[in-house]
Amino acid sequence: xxxxxxxxxxxxxxxxxxxxxxxxxxxxxxxxxxxxxxxxxxxxxxxxxxxxxxxxxxxxxxxxxxxxxxxxxxxxxxxxxxxxxxxxxxxxxxxxxxxxxxxxxxxxxxxxxxxxxxxxxxxxxxxxxxxxxxxxxxxxxxxxxxxxxxxxxxxxxxxxxxxxxxxxxxxxxxxxxxxxxxxxxxxxxxxxxxxxxxxxxxxxxxxxxxxxxxxxxxxxxxxxxxxxxxxxxxxxxxxxxxxxxxxxxxxxxxxxxxxxxxxxxxxxxxxxxxxxxxxxxxxxxxxxxxxxxxxxxxxxxxxxxxxxxxxxxxxxxxxxxxxxxxxxxxxxxxxxxxxxxxxxxxxxxxxxxxxxxxxxxxxxxxxxxxxxxxxxxxxxxxxxxxxxxxxxxxxxxxxxxxxxxxxxx
Numbered sequence: 001x002x003x004x005x006x007x008x009x010x011x012x013x014x015x016x017x018x019x020x021x022x023x024x025x026x027x028x029x030x031x032x033x034x035x036x037x038x039x040x041x042x043x044x045x046x047x048x049x050x051x052x053x054x055x056x057x058x059x060x061x062x063x064x065x066x067x068x069x070x071x072x073x074x075x076x077x078x079x080x081x082x083x084x085x086x087x088x089x090x091x092x093x094x095x096x097x098x099x100x101x102x103x104x105x106x107x108x109x110x111x112x113x114x115x116x117x118x119x120x121x122x123x124x125x126x127x128x129x130x131x132x133x134x135x136x137x138x139x140x141x142x143x144x145x146x147x148x149x150x151x152x153x154x155x156x157x158x159x160x161x162x163x164x165x166x167x168x169x170x171x172x173x174x175x176x177x178x179x180x181x182x183x184x185x186x187x188x189x190x191x192x193x194x195x196x197x198x199x200x201x202x203x204x205x206x207x208x209x210x211x212x213x214x215x216x217x218x219x220x221x222x223x224x225x226x227x228x229x230x231x232x233x234x235x236x237x238x239x240x241x242x243x244x245x246x247x248x249x250x251x252x253x254x255x256x257x258x259x260x261x262x263x264x265x266x267x268x269x270x271x272x273x274x275x276x277x278x279x280x281x282x283x284x285x286x287x288x289x290x291x292x293x294x295x296x297x298x299x300x301x302x303x304x305x306x307x308x309x310x311x312x313x314x315x316x317x318x319x320x321x322x323x324x325x326x327x328x329x330x331x332x333x334x335x336x337x338x339x340x341x342x343x344x345x346x347x348x349x350x351x352x353x354x355x356x357x358x359x360x361x362x363x364x365x366x367x368x369x370x371x372x373x374x375x376x377x378x379x380x381x382x383x384x385x386x387x388x389x390x391x392x393x394x395x396x397x398x399x400x401x402x403x404x405x406x407x408x409x
Contacts, residue, residue: 001026003302004088004096006078006240007104008032009041010288011269011295013060015102016068018299018307026303028070029096031088035075036129037062042288044132045160057129078105081244083262100302103252103260103267104295105237107286112148112232116210123210123228126157139164139227146170146215146223148207149231150177152318157229158199159320168199169223171215173206181316181327186344186358193323236271236284249273251284256308258298266302268294274312278330278355278373285312311374314356317363326366329356329373352379 003019005012008030016028039057046052065072073096080089081103087095109125111117122138125131135157139145143165147154150172158168170177176187177194191201202217209216215223236251247253247261251273258266269291273282290312300307315328333350343361347354347369354372371377 001303002097002099003028003102004098004100005030005102005104006032006088007102007106007269008034008036008038008072008074009104009106009269010291011104011106011298012102013038013064014292014295014297015104015266015268015299015302016064016070018296018301018305019303020068020299022300022303022305025069028068029098030065030070030072031076031078031090031096032072032074033077034128034130037072037074038064039129041128042156044126044129045156047129048132048136048157048160049163051163078240081240081262081265083244083265086264099264101265102295102298102302103241103265103271104269104291105240105271107234107236107270109230110233110235111230112207114207114210117207117230120210120228121213122226123230126153126229126231127234132160135161135227135229136164141166143167143226144169144224145227145229146225147229147231148172149229149233150174150201150203151180151231151233152178152316153234154229154231155194155320156318157231158194161227161229162197162199162321165227166198169202170199171202171205171207171217171223173204173218175204177201177203181314182325182358183331183346185339186325186346186360189344189360190320190323190325194320197321234270234286236286238271241265241267241271249282253282254294256310257301257306258294258309259301266298268298275310276330277311277313277376285314287315289315313374315370317366323361324363325358325360326363327356327358328366328370329354331356331358349379353377354379 005015040059043052043057077091078088079091087097089095109127124135144167145165147170150170176184177191205217205219207215208218238248238252241252242248252267252271254260254267254272258268260267270286274285275282293309297307297309317326331348333348333355336347338345346358348356357369
């Protein structure tokens with residue numbers, strides 16, 4: 001059996017591990033257009049600010065490929081999938097034969113059609129290690145930095161550059177930071193926390209043109225910059241499967257076994273759509289754990305096993321300047337909230353189930369909430385008031401709970 005994987009991030013690593021739970025002998029070939037050993041993308045902002053060294057970027061031992069009988073073709077770009085000949089055609093014209101293929105091509109930065117942006121000086125994206133290295137090379141203490149985008153990538157870029165530059169401005173057309181995962185009040189709390197670090201925000205505005213080293217906003221304001229970071233979003237890399245005739249919507253369409261519509265071709269990670277268990281809708285869920293479990297599922301099935309992955313849900317765990325937050329599920333239905341100066345909790349209930357939550361500050365009990373959403377536990381089976389206020393006590397019987405609430409041991 002010849003296994004081939006296109007990609008080298010979480011989904012690809014999950015696939016290798018999945019294959020090896022079933023088949024310990026057959027060859028695996030991994031193809032990646034990046035030249036690096038597999039590394040953790042979420043760490044690039046910490047690498048930029050100097051908190052993580054090169055060797056700490058890797059989340060597998062350096063002999064991982066060798067131990068798993070995996071040939072890694074790094075710095076090689078896959079150009080085409082020939083499903084009739086069962087070959088992957090590389091950019092240099094060479095080919096790699098496969099019996100089972102995983103497409104784990106991830107996503108690419110979206111560069112908006114802003115006048116002058118494609119030829120702008122010192123303009124960078126911020127999605128992989130090489131882009132972070134380019135930013136670090138261009139920036140210094142006196143650089144004026146403008147970041148287009150107040151989402152997860154843009155704010156992580158701002159945090160990483162905070163140790164490098166004194167003047168950072170974030171611009172976004174939305175009315176709040178992190179608009180895809182936070183409501184207005186929660187976003188306001190996060191924005192104030194980040195502003196305390198000297199980072200500036202221009203919201204409800206966006207770039208209309210880039211002229212020289214000046215950004216012209218739709219409001220008419222002009223911002224001079226030395227370094228420009230474009231972080232307005234990403235697009236799934238679906239081209240290989242689409243060009244081969246596979247079914248693609250916004251992302252690559254797979255079944256619960258991660259099989260595509262192409263024979264013996266599987267897909268996993270940010271390039272695919274997932275079934276969101278909270279809404280019942282297929283959507284892009286660009287989350288590292290989701291990518292890994294999809295890849296592992298694909299690997300097991302590629303090797304002849306029988307595995308399904310049907311518990312995907314939106315979930316984001318992230319922090320900025322020491323303020324941590326975790327969101328999960330759907331923000332709809334009846335809302336319970338507890339909000340004070342330092343902590344923010346909103347929980348959403350519908351149809352007798354916990355559907356989603358937003359936690360900012362204190363997030364220690366998030367695992368309990370996440371399990372209840374994923375397992376669709378009926379609220380009438382648990383003490384819902386205890387869940388909202390003291391979820392950590394749910395593991396104790398009623399007598400023990402009363403003692404702890406009373407201050408006993």
